[in-house]
Amino acid sequence: MGKMNIGMVGMAVMGSNLALNMADHGFDVACYNYTPDLTEKVMKEHPHEHMHGFYGLQEFVDSLEKPRMIMFMIMAGSPVDYMLEKLLPILEPGDMVMDGGNSFFEDTRRRHELAAKYGVHFFGVGISGGEKGARLGPCIMPGGNREAYEYVRPVFEAIAAKAAGEPCCTYIGGDGAGHYVKMVHNGIEYADMQLIAESSLLMKYAGGMSNQQMSEAFYEWNQGELKSFLIGITADIFAERDDMGDGWLVDMIVDSAGQKGTGRWTSIQAMKQGVNTSMITAACNARVMSNLLEERAALGESLAAGLNTVDAGEDFLEDVRRSLYAGKIAAYAQGFALYRSAAEVYGWQLDFGRIAAIFRAGCIIQAEFLNKITEAYNRQPQLANLMLDEFFLGKIKENLASLRRVTAMAITLGIPVPALANAVQYIDSFRAGQLGANVIQAQRDYFGAHTFQRKDRAGSFHHQWQEHYKG
Ligand SMILES: NC(=O)c1ccc[n+]([C@@H]2O[C@H](COP(=O)([O-])OP(=O)(O)OC[C@H]3O[C@@H](n4cnc5c(N)ncnc54)[C@H](OP(=O)(O)O)[C@@H]3O)[C@@H](O)[C@H]2O)c1
Known part of the structure; x- marks a missing residue:
């Protein structure tokens, strides 16, 4: 030998x-x-x-x-x-x-x-x-x-x-660059899975769709821009009959998700690096909440409300598809922003376009969409945020109204959609002119003399704040 x-x-x-x-x-x-x-x-x-x-x-x-x-x-x-x-x-x-x-x-x-x-x-x-x-x-x-x-x-x-x-x-x-990239890949996977799960909740509880209809919708979505391994298997999951009884297997599975920790590592690491990966964190927390079966049963009875089926309108399903796509862009934007920060913090020459390219096969988040990410980084290798790329910005513009409508509908009906809601919040935090940070700086200066900067002149300022309402 x-x-x-x-x-x-x-x-x-x-x-x-x-x-x-x-x-x-x-x-x-x-x-x-x-x-x-x-x-x-x-x-x-x-x-x-x-x-x-x-x-x-x-x-x-x-x-x-x-x-x-x-x-x-x-x-x-x-x-x-x-x-x-x-x-x-x-x-x-x-x-x-x-x-x-x-x-x-x-x-x-x-x-x-x-x-x-x-x-x-x-x-x-x-x-x-x-x-x-x-x-x-x-x-x-x-x-x-x-x-x-x-x-x-x-x-x-x-x-x-x-x-x-x-x-x-x-x-x-x-x-550690290889293990870092894998860790964030898993974090993105958490967000991707959560977005799909939330879309299915909307279809079922807002749209009143049957499992067969949901399976067909996911199948159809898998022929277009959402084409991915996860959408494909979700189409299969909703078509699967229960082999141990009547009905559908997915409806017999306990509503409590496991996790091995890589999503949580991503979230903790993002906090350390000061990068917003709110959708990954939301996805981790959604699994944590799913595990609280006793508390959920108790509060579900006391606070019973919502989860009604409504006539969601003709465009409902297309709105859900669009909000899923917009949410996915926000999730990947967060994950890739974390890569960009890690390259600086750890001195790694990460090639973001190549990273997206190797995710195209062999892994859980493989998707059509990844080609677009590679193309975006080919256009601008040091792109600060995916949403600044012309293609993704165009898609956000196209789909933001749907994302907002669907999220608002979910909140009105009491359907928990933490990943979709965080996607709207993330996009709005870029979009809105004011974030209320001026009020926070005033509070910090008021109680801790932390100083603030002014819009109209350079330098740091501390103000003697007055008590306007005494007694
Ligand atoms: N499963 C997946 O889908 C997947 C995907 C990607 C990556 N991974 C990662 O790949 C690795 C292997 O995964 P796995 O599912 O094949 O196996 P695993 O269940 O995570 O680990 C079992 C292996 O670890 C060995 N082991 C345990 N304690 C050891 C020790 N003190 N010294 C030396 N060897 C020890 C076991 O040897 P004995 O037989 O002697 O106990 C066995 O070979 C893990 O880190 C896992 O997270 C898994």
């Missing part, structure tokens, strides 16, 4: 599927798992001429051609530190370790520093697309040393999903 081209640590769902994907592309993959039983099981269940199991770490490392390339597909957090600390002393300068799990980007930056002390290149690699993506072609977001990336590139480009013939993989930037 010759030397292996690449090593995979982690034989759970993602690691085994990614190893099979690499093996299918002719790479010899050394497979290792913390507990050897899983390696044995995968080797038995998926025999492949290019995949070989190793049961000792030294034996695994020795099997690899140099410089060694080792990929981790293991649980994020302390397992990554544990494996890295075991490996670093037995690797050699120039070797590469690539963490493909959902690690927090600050951990990746720290591990990058640690590995550098051994001369080892550490890569944080965002991987999207779940089990199927790993097996058939994921979207890959690698961050780390630019020169060392050239060794890894042929493997990643071979196994990545392809969009219009191009691999959905591009070098993202230094140290």
